[in-house]
Amino acid sequence: MDRYDKNIIALLIEDARQSVSDISRKVNLSRSAVTERIKRLEEKGIIKGYHASVHMDATSSVAAYFSLTFRPIQRDLIEPLVKALPEIRSAHFISGDLDLILLVEAENMARLTAIRVEMDTWPYIEKVTTHMCLCPAK
Known part of the structure; x- marks a missing residue:
């Protein structure tokens, strides 16, 4: 170069x-x-793509981490459900007491609540815990 x-x-x-x-x-x-x-x-892969940087108005959007536990965990059943929700910003299957951690950013609290209610219907779900993000990430 x-x-x-x-x-x-x-x-x-x-x-x-x-x-x-x-x-x-x-x-x-x-x-x-x-x-x-x-x-x-x-x-050469030096330029990997072109991206839009989108500003989410902190007064209207909300974010939360959801920690989920399944018994038994059926990753092949869960992955399509995660991919179907565009508000999910990151998803990590992890080891330990929890099985999955999701970062969800929604346009308002009503939508975040609807996503949380939907998660309760996922197969083999044992527990969902919501951790609200108090300050937007910079």
Whole structure:
């Protein structure tokens, strides 16, 4: 990676939606050269994707961790249920007294409650504990 590649990456990190024309003007290369460099960086896995950073308004969204215990645990039955809820931000099957920890972020308390009620219907569920997040993550 040379200085042009580093500058292109820095510009894409700053704003991945800017046009190749804008980037080419800022790094003083032709559009075709910038396009080729970006393509090469993607192929090498240096650029792994382009993402939207979304701001959730802390006054309207709520978050909680749910710790779940199953008897017996049937991971193949549970995974599709977890994947079906878009509000689940992370899911971890763990060892010890708990079987699964979920981080859930919902638009409001009513939706978070509905998700919690739904979890009570999951197969082999023994216990669900809710741990409310008091401060949004920064």
